[in-house]
Amino acid sequence: MIDNVDPFIGVDQTDLPEQSGLAATWWWPKPQVGNTHPGATFPLGMVSACAYSGGYPTGYGNFDLSTEGLPPSLPRAADAVETGQRASGFTHFQQSGTGAIRKYYNYxxxxxxxxxLDVLGRDxxxxxxEATPGYYAATLDNGVRAEITVGPKSAVHRYTFPEHHDARVVVDMSMGGLAIPYGATVPLRARLESVQPGVAQGEIVVEGAPLALHIECDAESWRQMLWYDRRLMPGGTRLxxxxxxxxxxxxxxxxxxxxxxxxxTVEVRIGFSLRGVDQARANLRRDCDDRSPAFDTRRERTRESWRERLDAIRIETSDEDRRTVFATALYHSLIKPCFAADESPFWPSKGPWVFDVSTMWDIYRTQLPLLTALAPERSVELANALLTVCEQEGNLPIGYRMARGSDRFGRQGSALAHTLLADICQLGLPGMDWDWALVHMxxxxxxxxxxxxxxxxYAHPISHTLDLAFGYWCTRHVATLVEDHDLAAEYEQLATRWVNAYDPTTGLLKDSTFYEGTRHNYSFRIQHDMEGRIALAGGDERFVSMLDEFFGYGADAVVQPGLAPGSEEMAAGYALGRFEGLNNEPDMDAPWAYYYAGRPDRTAEVVHAVIHQQFGTGRGGLPGNDDSGGLSSWYVWASLGLFPVAGQNIFLIHPPSFRYASMPMARGTLTIDTSGFDEPTPDGPVRYVQAVSFNGVPVTTSWMSGTELHEGxxxxxxxxxxxxxxGRAERPPSFRPLPSPADTDSMQEAP
Known part of the structure; x- marks a missing residue:
């Protein structure tokens, strides 16, 4: 699978074949660009490295800040080449597929x-x-060939120079952020010292986080100098x-x-740490032994780590393009979050620490369930890291970067980490202190x-009412596990308050503000009480009719926003109340809402259109921001024929797009095979499920418990x-306790 990965998928604006059928009716409001980068990464590692242009939001590429439509290009100097990629060097700690997250790395x-040295910073x-998992290379137009690989907490650069009387390798410790307004990150404090020839170390404090490096260069006959304000410091050994x-x-x-x-060739080896230069040096030694050069050895070790992760899932297809899309989606799903054990700069104890949870509302539906299946021990490590953040900083983070204080992102979501904790609890994965977890939940x-x-x-934005009600439902599982039955009963009642978010006259969410969407995008999410949700909408027939309208059945094709769309154009698009395809994460689970009304055939049609029309090869192969692997992990699950209902420990079964697949689950290997399968095409017939069996026993429901499937x-x-x-008669489970009198009163009073 590793040889099929193309890290360039998603780095440019969306460039897919013209949409047809249902897909042609879906309107995409968010930026039509994947926002990925092709840089060197390690599976769930702390470090990435890539060419730096200042482009939004990873530092790579030609695009400026964008929030809707096609992304605008970065302004260039008059003599700049307007086509092709540019770079002023190679940086570390890139985001992966995110949209706006306030601050950026590229240190x-x-x-x-x-x-x-005077021209440092020019493009x-x-x-x-060239890019493969764990490796990135490019040639600058000054003739230097650059190659980069990374380890879990290190990076190794190799530069091949042309003949020149005064070549140089320059490390800029002051640089960070992006070439967009307010996009720079300024170090608050810094120190740098030459330790011995070919060895230096230093630390910068950025956004309150002390980021240290230990750096070695094997250009033994070259001069080693510090510089300040683009001027050399002859004889200077410390700054x-x-x-x-x-x-x-x-x-x-x-x-x-x-x-x-x-x-x-000149090799530069860098170890990083958030706990000082000594630990940065130890991290480099752990990632790269004392032998020089280290590049090829480190590259192969990282490649093997990626091979182990990517070969875990096997698929059978005769379509090499589809194999490439799937392999790359799996690769993108395993870049973030950044696991950095024993590296928290904010508390002294050892233990799990994770950053670049960017952001929970992007990844909780699909990426975290995939992590739980492929690497359950990592899922538990992430859960413990999030609980430690809560213990130290006062809240379970919705977004968490390498910076002091977690990002709270108040408009987007609440209580989303509870879904991961609920899944781990229901699966019975070891390594959790549930009494401790319950306190923080x-x-x-x-x-x-x-x-x-x-x-x-209720709470506004009204989508928080759904988040919090589900958070209480998730926490109820943990309370039951630790035998706090009174608390579990209390939380059962609080979980019923989801109903306060809806207007029973429309069956949609009440008037409120909605982040990156409308009430329609948030009204069709999968909740813990879908039976009650459908009843509120007027029953199965009415709910299916609402879904059909949302998904564009019988609607005309739409025109997507272009470059710098006007406010009237955007308002008209939002007024459609239409599915946004996989351009927007609130819609990720909406296609499976049909299951709860007994119409899995509709889901098959929608998912078929998404998989085969909204993902492709090439630099423009994604329909929108990859969102730290949230979008890519959706594709992985949907292609395999399963959809995890996050926090509820169930999987919905739908037509897979591969004849055969196998994947590790938390406790065993799951194989998915088919009969009546034909290789699907965008305009080809949709395949519908006729029957399902598990280990030879018929499955008449459209779902299976996660506990059962995770056994393999x-x-x-x-x-x-x-x-x-x-799948029409017996619906997926719904949680429907009777509301308490107090909740009944609140339902009547909620505006």
């Missing part, structure tokens, strides 16, 4: 130069780009800077310089909008070209 820019054209402000910042760093013969439910929910029975076994799905009666 420690390394630039191979033949030019004077060079880059060509001959200390305190109280840096945007108005006082001057570039600073270190440099190796000397004559190069044609084809000469309870505390988090009361933060910010949680008090409104308790006092009024053989799932056989019989397919046909016409809808069947399978």
């Amino acid at each position: 420690f820019r390394v630039t191979p130069m033949l030019e004077p 060079w054209g880059i060509s001959d780009e 200390d800077l305190d109280h840096i402000r945007p108005t006082t910042l001057r570039p600073f760093g270190l440099m190796w310089a000397g004559p190069a013969v044609a084809g000469q 309870q505390t988090d439910l009361r933060r910010i909008y949680g008090e409104d929910f308790l006092q009024q029975g 076994g053989r799932l056989h799905i019989s397919l046909g070209t016409e809808p069947s009666e399978w």
Whole structure:
């Protein structure tokens, strides 16, 4: 599978074949760009490294800040080449597929130069780009070939120079962020010192986080110098800077310089840590032994780590493009979050620490369930890291970066980490202290909008009412496990307050503000009481009719927003109340809402259109932001014929797009095979489930418990070209306790 990965998928604006059928009716409001990068990464590792142009939001590419429509290009100098990629060097700690997350990394820019230090920061054209999991390479138009690989907490650069009398490798420690307004990250404090020839170390404090590096360079005959404000510091071995402000910042760093013969290689090895230079050096030694050069060894070790992860899932298809899309989606699903055990800079104890949870509402539906299946021990590590953040900082994070204080992202979601904890609890995975977890889950439910929910029975933005009600339902599982039955009963009642979010006259959410969407996008999410949700909408027939309208059945094709769409155009698009395809994460689970009304055939049609029309090969192969693997992991699950209902420990079964697949689950290997399968095409017939068996026993329901599937076994799905009666009679489970009198009062009073 590793040889099929194309890390360039998603780095450019969306470029897919013209949509047809249902897909042509879906309107995409969010940026039509994947926002991925092709840089070197390690599976769930701390470090990434890539060419840096200042492009939004990863530092790679040609695009400026964008929030809707096609992304605009970065402004370039008059003599800049308007086509092709540009780079001013190579940086570390990139985001992966995110949209706006306020701040950006791209620390420690390394630039191979033949030019004077005065021009540091200018762009060079880059060509001959190459990328595979764990490796990135490009040639600058000054003739230098750059190659980068990474380990879990390190990066190794290798530069091949042309003949030149004064070549150099320059490390800029002052640089971070993006080339967009307010996109720079200014270090607050910094120190840098030469330790011995070929060895230096330093630390910068950025957004309150101390980021240290230990750096080694094997250009033994070259001069090693510190520099400040693009001027060399002859004889200087140490640089200390305190109280840096945007108005006082001057570039600073270190440099190796000397004559190069044609084809000469220079290797730069960097260890990183958030706990000082000694730990950064230890991390480098752990990732790269003392032998020099280390590049090829580190590259192969990282490749093997990726091979182990990517070969875990096996698929059978004769379509090599589809194999590439699937392999790349799996790759993108395993880049984030960044696991950095024993690296928290904010508390002294050892243990799990995770950053770049960017962001929970992007990943809780699909990426975290995939992580739980493929690497359950990592899922438990993530859960413990999130609980430690809550213990130390006061809340379970919705977004968490390498910065002091978690990002709260108050408008987007509440209580979403509870879904991961509920899944782990229901699966019985080892390694959790559930009494400790329950304390923090309870505390988090009361933060910010949680008090409104308790006092009024609802909270605005109204989508938080759904989040919090589900958070209480998830926490109820943990309370039951630790035998706090009174608390479990209390939370059962609080979980019924989801109904306060809806207007019974329309069957949709009440008027409120909605982040990146409308009431329609948030009204069809899968809840814990879908039976009650459908009853509120007027029953199965009415609910299916609402879904059909939402998914564009019988609707005309739409025109997607272009470059810099106007407010009237966007308002008209939102007024459609239409499914946004996989361009927007609130819609990720909506296609499966049909299951709860007995219409799995409709889901098959919608999912078929998404899989085969909204994902493709090439740099424009994604329909929108990959969102830290949230979008890609959706594709992985949907292609395999399963959809995890996060927090509810069930999987919905639908037609797979591969004849055969196998994947590890938390406790065993699951194989998914089919009969009646034909290789699908965008305009070809939809396949519908006719019958299902598991380990030879018929499955008459459209769902299976996660506990059962995670044990592994053989799932056989019989397919046909016409809808069947399978899955229509018995619906997926709904949680429906009777509301308490107090909740009944709050329902009547909620506006």
